[in-house]
Amino acid sequence: MTQFTGCPGSKMVDFREKDVSPRGEATGKIQSQLRQWPIQLHLISPAATYYQGADVLLTADCVGYALGGFHPDFLKGKSIAIACPKLDEGQDIYQEKIKSWIDDAKINTLTVLIMQVPCCMGLLNLAQQAAREAKRKVPVKYVVVGIQGEIQKEEWA
């Protein structure tokens, strides 16, 4: 088999054989921690009440599917928006919305959840750029999620 040389974000990986032991399975129904709609960054209004003074998650689209404990471990108690730094257009609008969260909605913190693939770093770059341009300052954290759902890094930016 030849070595894959394509974009790491599109590299095909099959982990169906991954061990899913009983301890990794949730018992009972998992309560959704989502407390708003819409969630897509183009659709949300930064002025929505649920962003005022909130701890906000800015999550790359794929994270919600990769991260098993996304709802209880990260979404609980937070407001959210999702985006894809690779495929979405109009990312200058994204940057303005993030700035508006910081300056107008006066959010408390911003946590950026991205996948390990290189293109996902674009979402963190976007958030950091917006945070630098905002008049207010807020703590920005980032979490890198591996394609098999493991937390690879969790740090303050």
Add this chain to the structure above:
Amino acid sequence: MEAYLNRSIKKVIKEFPPVEKILDEYAIGCGPCAVGLCLLKDIVSIHNLPADQEQEMMGRIASVIHPGREIQIPRTERKAEAQPRELKYSPPMKKLVDEHVLIKKWLALIPGILPTLNLESGGDRQLIREGVDFIRSYADKFHHAKEEDILFKYFDENLDLVKVMCEEHKTARNHVKAIGEALERKDRGTVVRRLNAYRELLSQHIKREDEIMLPWMDKQLSVSQVGEVFSRFLEVEERMDSCQQKYGDFISRVEKKYKRKED
């Protein structure tokens, strides 16, 4: 070249096929990507190659796009901050650690000041008076107040770690009070002894805070609490707006004076 940096990679490769191979050699495998909407400049920036490799690669791409021409390579915006890195502290803890730096600068100056300290000299008395003011206003009112009035409130006041830190703040205040009183009496011996004791106490105290207490507290606080602490620290900084500039200038002035003496 600028125009091509702002063009999608698929279009660039379609027009200049050798670019795909060049990107490939730097492990940027855009060729097989079915989407290919990323702009060339974003691809270069996101992959964040070492600066020399990036220049080399861009030079090769430029020679494909503009063969035989000397091309000025525009610098892509390097976003080093976005690279995952070791970060010990959350933003509010980092503020405290940064404030320690100025306090440590004052502590480092004390051994140079004391041997020739002459309290009969107006200049020396003024220096100690300003030093006491720095400790009271910057180290205590500004910095320790952030710790005691804000950060420590998130923890059980009976925790040994918190109790010890508060006790050391108290001891430091006693030293400073004694230095102020001894200064009025021109009691050189007490000023020297207490300043030395203050220096020893604070050096160890700051080391413990930087290496043990703040990293531990960071682990205990939730993301939301970190945000609250950060915001309350900002309020203190706004309220005492001139404090950092004023005392930063004081330390720089004393550093220059004693550096000149050493030279």
